[in-house]
Amino acid sequence: MRLLLALAVCFVALQVPHSNQAWAIDDRERLSDPALEERARTLFKEVRCVVCQNQSIDDSEAQIAKDLRIIIREQIQEGKNEEQILGFLTARYGDYVLLEPPFRAGTLLLWLSPLIVLLAGGAIAWTTLRGRPKAEANAPLSAEEQARLDKLMGPDPK
């Protein structure tokens, strides 16, 4: 019982730091207004740390991620909206800085390819199945088939 309790305490202790703050976030960077800080944190998760390939700036300790976090917090405090801030970043780093690529002419193929593959697969399945003759499970055996079956079954053991 005591062991169980100790394990539970360890488990809870391990969970707490993960729960709502990333390791990379330095307390000194935080905004004092929790609502603004929340908006900043939401944006951080959408912005790629440009030197770490597939990490958001929310997760990264890289200097440039830190710089970008400071800039985003500053712009939020200046009253800029999300679109303006992401616009500021894409003007400098291109769409690469966004972890989720935007939906536009150049990314149409990227976004629609799952749908295209699904439709193509469906079309292939449909034409293949349509061309196949319907199985007639309950059709009676022809005389020839009955004769072959009788031969295979052998004489009635009765």
Next chain:
Amino acid sequence: MRKGTKGLLFLLPSLIFVAAAAGFLLGLDPERDPGAIPSPLVDHAAPEITLPPVAGLNLPGIEPEMLRGAPVTVVNLWASWCAPCRIEHPQLMALAEEPGVRMLGIDYRDRADSAVRFLTELGNPFEAVGFDVKGRAGIDWGITGVPETFFLDSEGRVRHRHTGPIDADTLKNNILPRVREIAG
């Protein structure tokens, strides 16, 4: 009609092969760098930046009008702590000798005394060096690290960007031809 679609289905494997082969061929291009991030600045006006001079360097800082006017303006982002910048430096010295080239430096997240020591030791290719102590100008240029070099035409439009150090080969085969093309 059924016969028509059947005929097209026969072509499908060949079409898939051709598409895959084209994809592989593009991937095999030795000029292609899969790590390269396209700069949205290319073919756009260079960011308007004003930067203070580096203390003790006896060179002016950067003013927005310096980015226009010369046949080719080279903007090099460097730092004294950056080892590849040391490797690149002789190529910058050579580039400064090229006619029509104005060399501007942005000293990225650096200490002024180290920057002065770096240029005293290796030579100074720059007409002006801006001191970007907080890395803000670096972000305005969309850099991911130092060194990075931008090539601007006389109207201040970014025509080319080079990420990482310019080695002697790249200077000769890639950079100088481009610089001459921009200069016209």
